[in-house]
Amino acid sequence: MPLNIERTRECLREFSFERLFIEELGWSRPLRKAPLDIDVKESRFVCRHIAELSGAVVLEVEAHDGSIPDAKTRAGVHKEVAKLHHENLLIFVDRERTQSLWYWVKRQDGKQVPRDHLYFKGQPGDLFLGKLNQMVFDLAEFDAEGKVSIVDVARRLQSALDVERVTKKFFRDFQD
Numbered sequence: 001m002p003l004n005i006e007r008t009r010e011c012l013r014e015f016s017f018e019r020l021f022i023e024e025l026g027w028s029r030p031l032r033k034a035p036l037d038i039d040v041k042e043s044r045f046v047c048r049h050i051a052e053l054s055g056a057v058v059l060e061v062e063a064h065d066g067s068i069p070d071a072k073t074r075a076g077v078h079k080e081v082a083k084l085h086h087e088n089l090l091i092f093v094d095r096e097r098t099q100s101l102w103y104w105v106k107r108q109d110g111k112q113v114p115r116d117h118l119y120f121k122g123q124p125g126d127l128f129l130g131k132l133n134q135m136v137f138d139l140a141e142f143d144a145e146g147k148v149s150i151v152d153v154a155r156r157l158q159s160a161l162d163v164e165r166v167t168k169k170f171f172r173d174f175q176d
Contacts, residue, residue, distance in 0.1 A: 002136075011023075026136055030052045038080045040069075047060070059090050087153065087154050089102065089104050100120075
């Protein structure tokens with residue numbers, strides 16, 4: 001199933017991330033319905049499960065003060081979420097739902113390297129469409145039991161969100 005650009009762009013514009021992942025990217029509805037409350041550095045966050053696939057989860061995260069937290073606090077939220085869900089994508093949103101920061105952590109050589117991707121209301125979203133296209137799962141990719149490997153899901157997240165890899169490839173191609 002190729003990505004429907006117009007419907008995906010509409011989901012981004014409306015900050016309808018649950019609809020985006022489930023209806024456009026082919027992910028599943030989350031099993032957990034109750035929000036998860038997390039306290040980090042004297043701040044409280046509500047994490048709402050919006051989609052999952054093979055154990056990888058996508059959570060929408062909102063701070064009680066309505067702001068998008070700083071890098072250190074985002075890392076703290078990720079650390080708490082990772083205790084429950086090793087593979088995850090956190091989408092931090094502000095109270096007005098005009099800004100989002102997509103937060104994914106790359107694990108390599110025993111290190112964790114966060115990758116941030118900003119999306120603001122009103123952006124055309126072309127860059128995000130390219131990233132999202134790599135997160136699409138088609139029915140043909142699921143096995144007879146309706147499952148896909150967590151390794152495949154993690155690989156897709158990395159392919160979409162590991163900016164350094166894309167940047168290095170760009171400069172390598174540019175040099176050639």
